[in-house]
Amino acid sequence: MKRIAAILTSMVLVFSLAACGSQQAGTAAGSEAASAAQTSEAASTAQTKTEEQLLAEENDILGANDELWEKVFASMDKNVTQTTLSNNYGDFLMSAVDNAKDQFTEEEYASLKADADKIREIENQIAALPQEDAASQSAAENGSTFPQFEGKDLDGNSVDSSLFANNAFTVVNFWFSGCKPCVDEMDDLDALNQRIKEQGGE
Structure with missing residues (x-):
């Protein structure tokens, strides 16, 4: 823009x-x-541009000021609602920056707001992309199928959605290492994992 x-x-x-x-x-x-x-x-x-390319741009924006964004993420309230999740991520970040502005100099605050604004624009581009096939999207929304994926685990090994094939149910937690509340809850998630393994889940 x-x-x-x-x-x-x-x-x-x-x-x-x-x-x-x-x-x-x-x-x-x-x-x-x-x-x-x-x-x-x-x-x-x-x-x-694909959604993946646009998301990579968002990551680059956050990575350029990663120390400042780590402060923002550390001060965030991790209890988000469905409304929060459906809103533009740039608006969500802007709100988080405003809530933590007393931790930053004027220049840092301006830089973070500019980053959030760029991400808001990218999110608008993502929202304008053509949607996936309606049937598969509907199935995913209804929870009848888990989305197919491929990636790497923390040790660099290739993994895909077949990881969950033998589970009666699977709990998926989305987090990243720069989110202090996410890291803090890992012990609780590990304890939960031990309990649900007894029920065939993971």
Whole structure:
């Protein structure tokens, strides 16, 4: 959005200069065409990005200021509601930054707000992406099937959704190492795991 705003500002400036003479008007027309092509190309590039690429951009934004974001995450209330989860993640981060603003200098606070704003824009792009096949999405929403996935475990071994094939039920907790409340609850989750293993779960 900032790039588009900059291009539009440049176009306004070019148009105002174009009034000074016909030669400048020709230059302005060329600049306008170039700017329009750049805007079109940027829009086309944005449309071709996958959700995975956009999420990687979010991670890069958070990673650039990881020490500041760790402070934000450490101060967060981990008790989130379904409404919170369905909201734009950028808005969620903005609220968390506002709640922890007394821990940061003005520059740090401004930087965190700018990061949250970028993430809000990326989340809007993700929301505009075409949805998956309606049937599989509906099945996942109803909890009738666990989504297929592939990844690496903490030791670097390849894993996929077959990990859960022999479980009567599976509890999945989403967390990351920079979230202090997430790390703090690991002992409780381990104790829960020991109890539910007796019932065929994990």
